Amino acid sequence: AQSVTQPDIHITVSEGASLELRCNYSYGATPYLFWYVQSPGQGLQLLLKYFSGDTLVQGIKGFEAEFKRSQSSFNLRKPSVHWSDAAEYFCAVGAGTNAGKSTFGDGTTLTVKP
Amino acid sequence: NAGVTQTPKFRVLKTGQSMTLLCAQDMNHEYMYWYRQDPGMGLRLIHYSVGEGTTAKGEVPDGYNVSRLKKQNFLLGLESAAPSQTSVYFCASLSGRYQETQYFGPGTRLLVL
Numbered sequence A: 001a002q003s004v005t006q007p008d009i010h011i012t013v014s015e016g017a018s019l020e021l022r023c024n025y026s027y028g029a030t031p032y033l034f035w036y037v038q039s040p041g042q043g044l045q046l047l048l049k050y051f052s053g054d055t056l057v058q059g060i061k062g063f064e065a066e067f068k069r070s071q072s073s074f075n076l077r078k079p080s081v082h083w084s085d086a087a088e089y090f091c092a093v094g095a096g097t098n099a100g101k102s103t104f105g106d107g108t109t110l111t112v113k114p
Numbered sequence B: 001n002a003g004v005t006q007t008p009k010f011r012v013l014k015t016g017q018s019m020t021l022l023c024a025q026d027m028n029h030e031y032m033y034w035y036r037q038d039p040g041m042g043l044r045l046i047h048y049s050v051g052e053g054t055t056a057k058g059e060v061p062d063g064y065n066v067s068r069l070k071k072q073n074f075l076l077g078l079e080s081a082a083p084s085q086t087s088v089y090f091c092a093s094l095s096g097r098y099q100e101t102q103y104f105g106p107g108t109r110l111l112v113l
Helices: none
Strands: A003-005 A010-014 A019-021 A024-026 A032-038 A044-050 A056-058 A064-068 A073-078 A087-094 A102-104 A108-113 B004-007 B010-013 B019-025 B031-037 B043-049 B065-067 B073-078 B087-094 B108-112
Touching (some): A003 A087, A003 A102, A024 A087, A032 A073, A044 A064, A044 A073, A073 A087, A102 B043, B019 B031, B043 B065, B073 B087
Antiparallel strands (some): A003 A024, A019 A073, A032 A087, A087 A108, B004 B019, B019 B073, B031 B043, B031 B087, B087 B108
């Protein structure tokens, strides 16, 4: 069965500082990996995705993530955080052969200090 | 394109009442999904459908039923609501083509008293 672990429930960073959100997954084959962002009271917005190929993927809003198969990780990074990045971030693993079903982590809440 | 829409946006029910949540997509997607999101948790899959007329159970199906009579609509029913079903419900759809991503609706907040 596929699973996702986001070890950090809550992270606080200062505006302008760099950010890394951790995601570890468990999946038997090559996974499809996703990062979503959710602002309070809103739905999910896709930040970026990894299906295959280059292990460093670029997303929207200046985010990037790196797939490391040996570590079963897909960490999200941003070099300089803006106050508007404060939100909840979800990592998800899915597979094209599994009816597209995704399994989500429990999320990491990002607080940005001025 | 409206994408994925959900009706209603917010609802309050009393324990034992029934209701149906409607999800509609105008992208001609084959697959549709219902998730629930509880505080401090990610989305958990309730039921899903891989095509018109088909449905399957997800991770947390108990207390819910679904139907996909038309390709564009996926209905989630609560026959007898319980306080444990207080949650935010998200619908999603997927084209079914290779390496596509899910599109999510805006969510329905349900409070069961």
